Amino acid sequence: MAEPTNLALTAFCALLKDDLLLAQVRVRRQPAGFELRHAIDQDAAAGSLKLIPVADLRALANHTVIGDFRPIKAAPNLRSGWLCHAASEAELEFALNQLYPGAIADWFAAQQPVPPVTHYRDFTARQTGMYRVTTMLTDAQAAQVIRACCDGRFCLKRRLWTVPGLPPDKADAKSLIPCLEPCAVMLEFARKAMRIEQEEHKPTLTLAPSEVESLLGALETALAHPPTGQREADLSAASNPRRLQLLREKLQGFAPVASNPVGE
Ligand code: SF4
Numbered sequence: 001m002a003e004p005t006n007l008a009l010t011a012f013c014a015l016l017k018d019d020l021l022l023a024q025v026r027v028r029r030q031p032a033g034f035e036l037r038h039a040i041d042q043d044a045a046a047g048s049l050k051l052i053p054v055a056d057l058r059a060l061a062n063h064t065v066i067g068d069f070r071p072i073k074a075a076p077n078l079r080s081g082w083l084c085h086a087a088s089e090a091e092l093e094f095a096l097n098q099l100y101p102g103a104i105a106d107w108f109a110a111q112q113p114v115p116p117v118t119h120y121r122d123f124t125a126r127q128t129g130m131y132r133v134t135t136m137l138t139d140a141q142a143a144q145v146i147r148a149c150c151d152g153r154f155c156l157k158r159r160l161w162t163v164p165g166l167p168p169d170k171a172d173a174k175s176l177i178p179c180l181e182p183c184a185v186m187l188e189f190a191r192k193a194m195r196i197e198q199e200e201h202k203p204t205l206t207l208a209p210s211e212v213e214s215l216l217g218a219l220e221t222a223l224a225h226p227p228t229g230q231r232e233a234d235l236s237a238a239s240n241p242r243r244l245q246l247l248r249e250k251l252q253g254f255a256p257v258a259s260n261p262v263g264e
Pocket residue numbers: 072074149150154155156157158159179180181182183184185186
């Protein structure tokens with residue numbers, strides 16, 4: 001009996017031609033099969049990289065170089081220094097599914113005339129229990145939360161879903177891998193953001209533009225040097241980088257407009 005045609009894989013391999021970058025993975029067509037390696041190793045001598053079997057790619061993708069679990073496989077912290085061979089198109093699909101689960105199927109779905117995208121409002125309307133509060137963020141608040149959570153610092157998927165007032169990521173943004181609906185980290189982040197909005201006894205603080213500028217600079221420094229040993233999905237931690245990014249989003253609206261004050 002003939003094998004059923006995998007339309008998504010066929011289309012992806014046609015796109016691949018000789019060479020293709022999928023998020024942080026460079027895929028190259030070889031005389032027999034395909035070669036995969038981290039994009040930063042694209043010019044490295046093959047002998048300098050650790051050869052790993054396709055079956056070990058999931059383990060590679062599960063943790064960062066310092067051993068932290070990677071809850072979002074499209075986070076831009078995939079380990080480097082490895083090389084992998086896939087003997088066939090089917091093995092290539094298996095390999096990419098270990099690194100970026102569902103990436104080829106989602107990419108193909110996003111090519112359809114009506115991609116199966118679930119937007120924030122539809123997605124959160126379905127939530128029950130502790131996640132019902134995610135419906136309470138206003139469109140403007142939800143947009144800040146989404147911008148913070150899905151920033152390219154944290155995730156390389158191109159977001160196709162939206163909330164009113166926030167466009168999807170541009171076609172050339174981040175990577176070929178589309179994001180078709182909010183993920184579990186996004187949902188938890190929206191819940192935490194709403195709980196923060198609901199906190200009582202908020203102090204009122206008046207800041208000079210220069211002080212806002214200093215705070216933004218401090219946040220940028222903290223984001224560039226995230227704490228080690230902190231779980232990415234631990235959104236209860238005040239120093240969680242997504243929470244810092246959200247604070248940065250909120251402060252950004254108060255940032256002073258660049259000018260050349262007299263005497264400076
Ligand atoms: S919801 Fe955002 S963070 Fe989650 S996978 Fe999609 S783009 Fe990435």
